[in-house]
Amino acid sequence: MKALVYLGPGKNALEERPRPDITASTDAIVKITKTTICGTDLHILKGDVPTCQPGRILGHEGVGIIERVGPAVTTFKPGDRVLISCISACGKCVYCRKLMYSHCTTGGWILGNSIDGCQAEFVRIPYAETSLYRVPDGADEEALVMLSDILPTGFECGVLDGKVAPGSTVAIVGSGPIGLAALLTAQLYSPAEIIMIDLDDNRLEVARKFGATQTVNSADGKAADRVMAMTGKRGVDTAIEAVGIPATFELCGEIVAPGGTIANIGVHGKKVDLHLESLWDRNISITTRLVDTVTIPMLFKTVGSHRIDPKLLITHRFKLDHILDAYDTFSAAAKTKALKVIIEA
Amino acid sequence: MKALVYLGPGKNALEERPRPDITASTDAIVKITKTTICGTDLHILKGDVPTCQPGRILGHEGVGIIERVGPAVTTFKPGDRVLISCISACGKCVYCRKLMYSHCTTGGWILGNSIDGCQAEFVRIPYAETSLYRVPDGADEEALVMLSDILPTGFECGVLDGKVAPGSTVAIVGSGPIGLAALLTAQLYSPAEIIMIDLDDNRLEVARKFGATQTVNSADGKAADRVMAMTGKRGVDTAIEAVGIPATFELCGEIVAPGGTIANIGVHGKKVDLHLESLWDRNISITTRLVDTVTIPMLFKTVGSHRIDPKLLITHRFKLDHILDAYDTFSAAAKTKALKVIIEA
Amino acid sequence: MKALVYLGPGKNALEERPRPDITASTDAIVKITKTTICGTDLHILKGDVPTCQPGRILGHEGVGIIERVGPAVTTFKPGDRVLISCISACGKCVYCRKLMYSHCTTGGWILGNSIDGCQAEFVRIPYAETSLYRVPDGADEEALVMLSDILPTGFECGVLDGKVAPGSTVAIVGSGPIGLAALLTAQLYSPAEIIMIDLDDNRLEVARKFGATQTVNSADGKAADRVMAMTGKRGVDTAIEAVGIPATFELCGEIVAPGGTIANIGVHGKKVDLHLESLWDRNISITTRLVDTVTIPMLFKTVGSHRIDPKLLITHRFKLDHILDAYDTFSAAAKTKALKVIIEA
């Protein structure tokens, strides 16, 4: 089969690889119909993810059709259409039983990382019954691809951890795909204001279309002042960090109101300064989280009832044969204005 | 009347001062029967609290008897025995109506800070009806002095924000009075393990008497390793920071388990390093809080029903005439083993 | 001044009455600009509310302008535009300090009940600072009249107590004004399905316009069967009772899913059958509540940001001189299709 393979820093290729086999009784083999590329895949390509070694098929998102199941799988059968969670969950370890699937002791984020992933014609999914979700008849496959990772990540790490609530004031720092996913799903809780902050006016314009009530270009270093002015000097109830660098995290600390929450989504590569000398008495919370994807069933329903439209995130479409073009387009997002790309297998 | 007055960095004195008057219709004048000294009073003496200017009567804790009330006060009358909250709450601003009394727009921590305080024969209490608590007949006054500040601080900022729960594992970094207050009140939620961490073996011995199940002397810099060993490499569900320096905060980050909480109580004077490069995917929360004292009524009940014994914290007793000795004793705690001192007015 | 006065069962009249005076230092006198009639006012007229005696000026909703304030009122001044809460809250009793204003020991629902109310040119508001809300400049007065009672009632008693959540399935039994208020505010939480149940096809048609995704006319006694069919035999996550009779409450018990909630809003005059023989093992909650109006500030913001439009509820408008016509129209709702009527003073 065809598969996108990581070959070491800066190198990937579309190669011919053998089809995956069932290796555990709880596995399923899924024929991929649609997949996508995640910002994390670009991190891997930079050589920043040591758990992912050369030779690995990348990708942890997608929808497809069950091809085969292991003998312990009773709730899926060949032919079932399924959504793949980016998180593999055994369903029985101490973390899974607290619904913290991201920390599953034998699973978690392993697809396209420590085991072969979804950017291929077929993929082996461990713990199939607790890591796949049946796709309802008539559901839009492209929309659902957004539910493998990006939408639950924005929602769980940003919106839920950030305690977004009706009437509240939210700032989202970073208007890339993940910040926009937070923006889309934040609206499920009807906040009064959503202020989007980014360096790129194009992305801020997209944010307005997606529902931001105000935007701030932070290029001049005065974003905090402007957010404080917009909020009557009070600050925001929820500040969502969706970039992953010290400056954006620290901005969140400057704009969070007493009693508010800073919800970190960004993947950080180094430490940040936490200004406890000004925050120790502010009654705030700071949260971090790797997505658990426990909200996939709920997001399914909100998509089905048209409360949110994840397809807004999709800007480009490619065939699997042209996945290297897809990588080029996605990694040149500033130029191509790519948000999420669909790869059709 | 006699009053302990702050005279500038390093200087305080017992002086003769005029009795306070009612200045607003919601005020009460309280004749102090018992008060105490807080670690914050020592901070003021060092000159570290700019809102507190020379000439100020210190103290924000105590019990006493209502002497006079302003015309708008209907729920208290002269002769009533009352507990004074360290936080003055107007009861009507946006923060008070969210029960965030610490951020009351015209109150908060003002006693013995921006207005005269309780280390005197009489004190004026603003917003009396929402800042004083009736003392039940037969209640032990000394025990109740601990409810003005230290017990609700340990409980709200440490135990509640830290989400201490039955069966959970808790570490408290800092076995001073505030850490011990967290230790006492944590037991209201029946955690399985409470690990106390400090540099001072004497204080750790006290912690064992107060209910710590394990203790760690962190002098050798290996506290994190030992806590991880004690918890099967998993870490603690709740790490309570009760010191207020970068090293102790960072220790909390090293020992918190995935899904856990770091609850900061310490007053910090400078920024800390937050190692998001290792914490971004740990699904943790970090909280900060100035005490709101909203739990005083509940703590009253737990004291009344002997679920906790706040008098354990009291090590020394003085008359108001000897309050300078009390300050000496309290500030030389390493030598005197003082935890909380009672000043009888 | 002119005032609508209850004269005993079945009798009310527009009478000339003296203007109210300040009687406590925390009072304010408000000149009414707009008020409305509540279903509860009709209950009073039937003689069903013994706390409301003949001679009482009715009405507990409205907006107006501060005319005078008592000496203890510092946050409002003459000329301020204010919204009146139907609940008077002293802000200092044990219930107010738990944000359960409805059970304020000296307040609660007293306006137009045990003290004179808002269907007049002027009204005295006790505990003004914790019972009035400043109206933002540019706000629509008619919309805000809906925030005195009906919108917070639907929201607090129905939506919040019913734990409506993104993606959930909600049934509302009763499509009168209060059921419709629940329907409007439920959408702040983006449920996937809202099934409206009533006997009157006109009201169900209104419900569809207000956002119901499905409707059921329960006249044939088969509503439960139809709701179960609509939900794949699972039942609803939230069943909101918005009528107040045994049959509608019991219907909620038949359609609630395991793990779901029955939120009662209806005012009940007699006991209901609770079928614990089938519900004891269903893991459900049943809630009752008199509105606390603690969500008024939050609802203000959702109205200001156009997340909900309370004016949808307003069907008729009258001058105070014609308030008896307004009563006729409102009490003949089946014929007039009245939902809420605005009375301009």
Add this chain to the structure above:
Amino acid sequence: MKALVYLGPGKNALEERPRPDITASTDAIVKITKTTICGTDLHILKGDVPTCQPGRILGHEGVGIIERVGPAVTTFKPGDRVLISCISACGKCVYCRKLMYSHCTTGGWILGNSIDGCQAEFVRIPYAETSLYRVPDGADEEALVMLSDILPTGFECGVLDGKVAPGSTVAIVGSGPIGLAALLTAQLYSPAEIIMIDLDDNRLEVARKFGATQTVNSADGKAADRVMAMTGKRGVDTAIEAVGIPATFELCGEIVAPGGTIANIGVHGKKVDLHLESLWDRNISITTRLVDTVTIPMLFKTVGSHRIDPKLLITHRFKLDHILDAYDTFSAAAKTKALKVIIEA
């Protein structure tokens, strides 16, 4: 093997039966070391549980040793000591993934009900990995038998659903084994008062030993009056129903304070009167629940740390050969003062 078999209403016998076999890949066969009898077993014997047909081996509680596991079971192996949950959880259905194991679509309470149970030398446990709990070395087996059902039932259905909190006032109606389990586990949350109500002075005396702060014999029909007197006419924050008849449920409605909770544990055979005419405006919650046993791991820890002592519930011990005597003793509890009996296999 020997097994206690239900033979129809009023009839059971110790019979010789074949050892159970693995029938699904997720099964385990457990050699029972200790089991017990539940009140529900007596209900079955009365013929009140139609899902349990004659020929069934009874029992849904116990500890034992893994004898064999199915091919999909990887986390247990022969020789492991395990605790059996009374609830079988597949771990993958919609309810299990919400931690509502009691409503598992293919499991739930099936042991000793629709499949053979634990009052035998061996038992087949379906979904072994999510229905068994590893017993720590050195743990007391008798204490752990109480964690199969009775302790989590009292805790989840009574204490957690009842929102017992530090300083709160709790009433428990029914001082039988399940009420006493609620009493023991309520103390994990340090309520100020626990009032135990029963008809039997012996049981109330036991309750005092178990930690009740006050007791009320309700034989004279004046229990509600006495509880109201004990609580300053306010009522209790939490009323736990632990009997299962209309009178005891209705008593809870009479004594619950505004803002309080009625947590039903009792198994009800007929409807009850719910007095909404007095409760509709009291801001209360009523909960029902079949135990999910999700708290078994947490209860393990509280037992291990001696926060509670479940062995207090054990009054009698028998060998499996004499299990009919154990049934006689347990069913004549009024005379024998039996609470829980241990059966050693």
